[in-house]
Amino acid sequence: MKENGIALITGATAGIGQATAIKLASMGYNLILTGRRFERLKALKVQLEAIGNKILILCFDIRNWGEVQAAIDNIPDSWKKINVLINNAGLAAGLSKIQDGSVDDWDQMIDTNVKGLLYVSRMVLPLMIVNGSGHVINIGSIAGKEVYDGGNIYCGTKYMVDALSKSMRRELIEQNIKVTAIHPGAIETEFSLVRFKGDTKKAAKVYEGFENLIAEDIAESIEFVLNRPARVNINELIIMPKAQPAAGVIIKNKNL
Numbered sequence: 001m002k003e004n005g006i007a008l009i010t011g012a013t014a015g016i017g018q019a020t021a022i023k024l025a026s027m028g029y030n031l032i033l034t035g036r037r038f039e040r041l042k043a044l045k046v047q048l049e050a051i052g053n054k055i056l057i058l059c060f061d062i063r064n065w066g067e068v069q070a071a072i073d074n075i076p077d078s079w080k081k082i083n084v085l086i087n088n089a090g091l092a093a094g095l096s097k098i099q100d101g102s103v104d105d106w107d108q109m110i111d112t113n114v115k116g117l118l119y120v121s122r123m124v125l126p127l128m129i130v131n132g133s134g135h136v137i138n139i140g141s142i143a144g145k146e147v148y149d150g151g152n153i154y155c156g157t158k159y160m161v162d163a164l165s166k167s168m169r170r171e172l173i174e175q176n177i178k179v180t181a182i183h184p185g186a187i188e189t190e191f192s193l194v195r196f197k198g199d200t201k202k203a204a205k206v207y208e209g210f211e212n213l214i215a216e217d218i219a220e221s222i223e224f225v226l227n228r229p230a231r232v233n234i235n236e237l238i239i240m241p242k243a244q245p246a247a248g249v250i251i252k253n254k255n256l
């Protein structure tokens, strides 16, 4: 297999991260896959090694600075030339108005979506700078472009991903590092199951009556972004289901 370099993907145990791992493996990347669920990381490693890719798994909680530091500091030297960083790990917790919200949910979203992304970036960007090139792809959300009722803190974290992506793009260009932000609308992954804390009925209802995006749609957009010529950067993409014209607006039961 043609080797295309090394990509580190956070949140590779499910959804967008897992689909992106499979896509990037097919493109010839060797992969550093991260997440908290070790068994899933191990299964994905076995699956992708069987098609000839080299896979390193790192199991850590992205909210814990000490764990992030130790995991990335201990990457073997042969894996340190990271060409692509996909900052994907993230979640929504709850869908309450601020006056009814859970402070634990807020902490979890801010710690994962904002601080976790920063912690991993803080560790990986210096490696890219030493290498003299790189490409960071941050997974934001339409919720980081427009707010919707009950989205409040989740939206706030994704507005921050949008802002951080713009800051990174300005600060890293002279180090020859591209930065792209991808902002999707509703994709059926484990996202709603996590948001509604395992309530399968509530989660399934989100995707009833319209054709949602699938994780592979985002993996394909990442393939497109990575395959542009060196002179081109895709700064950002907003990718929506046809039936979702705006954040929090889904046209249901109209055959869309």
Ligand code: NDP
Residues within 6 Å of the ligand: 010, 011, 012, 013, 014, 015, 016, 017, 034, 035, 036, 037, 060, 061, 062, 063, 088, 089, 090, 091, 092, 112, 139, 140, 141, 142, 183, 184, 185, 186, 187, 188, 189, 190, 191, 192, 194
């Ligand atoms: P999933 O729930 O399917 O996957 C989320 C991934 O994030 C899992 O691999 C999970 O791994 C990882 N993760 C969550 N918390 C932590 C943590 N504390 N430490 C390490 N890893 C963590 O959701 P999606 O694939 O849908 O979500 C991926 C990204 O896409 C998120 O940033 C989300 O906000 C964004 N997004 C999702 C949309 C959607 O509609 N689904 C739309 C727009 C954006 P593990 O649990 O094993 O740690």
Ligand code: 8X3
Residues within 6 Å of the ligand: 140, 141, 142, 143, 184, 185, 186, 187, 247, 248
């Ligand atoms: C999640 C996108 O539209 O489901 O980031 O809130 S949406």
